[in-house]
Amino acid sequence: MEVDKMLNCITKVIEHMPQDWLNLTTHRLDIYNEELAKVQFLYQFIDLAKEGNSDVAALSNLPTAYDYIRLGHPLSCVLEWVIGNLNGLPAEQVISFQSKTAPVLAILRKNHLEHRNTLITYVNELPGSFDLNVLKTVYGFSFELKKIDDPVNVDSFDGSTIFIAQQDEISKSNLASNIDFYVHMYDHLGSVLMVNGDENKKFISDIQHFRRRETVAMTPANCLSALQSLVQGTSVENKNHHFAEHKEKVHQLIREICGTTTNPLVASSGLSIQYAIMMGLVDYALENYKDKAIKIVVPPNCYGGTNDQARRVAACSDAIEIVDLLVDGDNDMVQSIDTVLGQIAKEDAIPYIIAEIPTNPRVEVPDLQKLRAVLSAKRKTASGGExxxxxxxxxxxxxxxxxxxxDDDILSSVRTISFASGSKFPSGGKCTAGYCIANIKGEDLMNKIALHLDLCDNEATDLQLEILAQQMPSMNQRINDAYANTREFVQFIAETLPAAKINFVSDELAEEGFTPSVFSLDLPTKGNTPEEREAYKRKMNDRLIHLMITEIPNESKYCVSYGQLKGCYWTIPATSTQGTTKEDDKDYIARVSLSPNMDLERHKEVFIKFVESI
Structure with missing residues (x-):
């Protein structure tokens, strides 16, 4: 498309775009084809652009783009298409990041695993957080570094050549054939990566996966700022006027909610904070226990992001091994932890355990007294040492x-770091920012986690912090109200379809404070063989979910969302949150999450309709 026509089109799109593009983590969940999630939005948007159609209705009817903001969203897709057009590149060769350093880390990771050389070239200076020693010793990345005046003058290199430039405006670049990857960093917005040359297209999928698992795409607000800067021909504006104020308020709220006095960290997403935790603990282990193996203990059927990311971290180092922790169904978390820790102790290794409480998708809570005991128990190595x-x-x-x-809570005696995804209850689905905080016993670990959060440039944005500051004061009340809806719905299902198996917290656990608003549902099945029974159950899952989202389209959505401000969300974990989990560990059951604001009676009516149909 001609540049002038494209810029005119984008000007109108900015004026008419749906507010959901800017204000929600996922747009139009009711128009979502998972197999086409990476392309469907942009294909249809380009058709509108060619027609010169920027009507509000037409834009509103575009389907979901990617998943959440981690992998992409409408405005990031538009921004990448525009920058691709300016530079003669297909949109898939342009990838935006909220982090300035993440695109470089993504390329370094792929080249590390494939034993390919990397040359990083730059003008002026590198980002202050770009700690070269840590990248080599902790992440295991190898690369050469060269300061240059102009990328055109870079000699050919046996490997991948990255060019980094700090920019203050979105504009056309002169792409040189000897540069494989252009990384343009924008002080207040994040970065844009351009994959140069057909031979480098093989990197795209891995770079996008890094964006999905270790960071996020450039946020909607920052994509909008970038597009406005482009069409207006102005420098990127710094809108972070109250960062310190919002940050301090959110920190205080986290301390109050978690009941501790230590200093938290807030990242651009739940997986961003988890990546900082992982790499911070790896760094801590390498510094304090140089000759010991690192064991990351993680449930094999926990949601895909945690499972996949832990395995990605382990893949980059021979010193790290994943150990499966069986926690759901017939497995007891406490017993499994005891078994695993006993084995790790014999090997004199370093145990880092990741676990959800309640578990997902079975919504189980272990005996907390026994959990504390097994985590606090003294164990011996094979040689008799501690x-x-x-x-x-x-x-x-x-x-x-x-x-x-x-100090008086159940895990006060155990080195513990708690984290939460901010796209759930903390923000009510308005942003992805996540946070972590340690107890007193684990406080000394936080400095390393902070270092890696900074290195990956994954701290929450000012707007994300502002949203959390607005939403978190009402979080506990929203949790209570959503739990009340969920308990009522669970009881209704149990009475209406008693043959169904419902996984939800008991009344006793609820009295102890465990009041989730999510439950899983094993529908009654039939068949002569296990395979037939499993196939029938999956068919019933799909029928129930389809009926709900069809009959109640304004409230029931097909998504893994949890803690949203309104509506009801349905999914099958094995095909969504467990998308990267090993097939034998997948759990093909319906998962349902309710909000504090929904038409519960209407949902009961539709569920009765489903029961009558089977």
Whole structure:
């Protein structure tokens, strides 16, 4: 498309775009084809652009783009298409990041795994957080570094050549054939990566996966600022006027909600903070226990992001091994932890345990007294020495209001780091920012985590912090109200379809403070063989979900969302949150999450309709 026509089109799109593009983590969940999620939005948007159609209705009817903001969203797709057009590149060869350093890390990671050389060239200076020693010693990345005046003058290199430039405006670049990757960093916006040359297209999928698992795409607000800068021909504006104020307020709210006094960290997403935790603990281990193996203990059927990211971290180092922790169904978390820690102790290795409480998708809570005992137990190595105590990394996304960390709380004697995904209850689905905080016993670990959060440039943006500051004061009340809806719906299903197996917290656990608003549903099945019974159950899952989202399109959505401000969300974990989990560990059951604001009676009516149909 001609540049002038394109810029005129984008000007109108900015004026008419749906507010959901800017204000929600996912647009139009009711128009979502998972197999086409990476292309469907942009293909249809380009058709509108060619027609010169920027009507509000037409833009509103475009389908979901990617998934959440981690991998992409409408405005990031538009921005990448525009920059691609300016530079003669297909949109898929342009990838935006909220982080300035993440695109470089993504390329370094792929080249590290494939034993390919990397040359990083730059003008002026590198970002202050770009710690070269840590990248080599902790991440295991190898690269050469060269300061240059002009990328055109860079000699050919046996490997990948990256050019980094600090920019203050979005504009056309003169792409040189000897540069494989252009990384343009924008002080207040993030970065844009351009993949140059057909031979480098093989990197795209891995770079996008890095964006999905270790960071996020450039946020909607910052993409909008970039597009405005482009069409207006102005420098990028710094809108972070109240960062310190919002940050301090959010930190105080996190301390109050978690019942501890230590200093938290807030990242651009739940997986961004988890990546900082992982790499911070690896760094801590390498510095303090140089000759010991690192064991990351993680449930094989936990949601895909945690499972996949842990394995990605381990893949980059021979010193790190993944150990499966069986926690759901017939497996008891406490017993499994005891078994695993006993084996790790014999090997004189370093145990880092990641676990969700309640578990996902079975919504189970272990005996907390026994959990504390097994985590605190003294163990011996094979040679009779004292084994290292574990670090317990607790995913509290389902119940962020439960106190585990205070001086009188259940895990006060265990080195514990709690984290939560901010796209759930903390923000009500308005942003992706996530946070972590340690108890007193684990406080000394936080400096390393902070270092890696900074190195990856994954700290939450000012707007994300502002949203959390607005939403978190009402979080506990929203949790209570959503739980009340969920308990009522669960009881209704149990009475209406008693043959169904419902996984939800007991009344006793709810009295202890575990009040999630998510449950899983094993529908009754039939068949002569296990295969037939499983196939029938999956068919019923799909029928129920389709009926709900069809009959109640304004409220029921097909998504893994949790803690949203309104509506009801349905999914099958094995095909969404467990998308990267090993097939044998997948759990093909329906998962349902309710909000504090929904038409519960209407949902009951539709469920009765489903029961009558089977």
């Amino acid at each position: 084994a290292l105590d574990p670090v317990f990394i607790l995913d509290q996304t389902f119940c962020p209001n439960v106190h585990f960390l205070g």
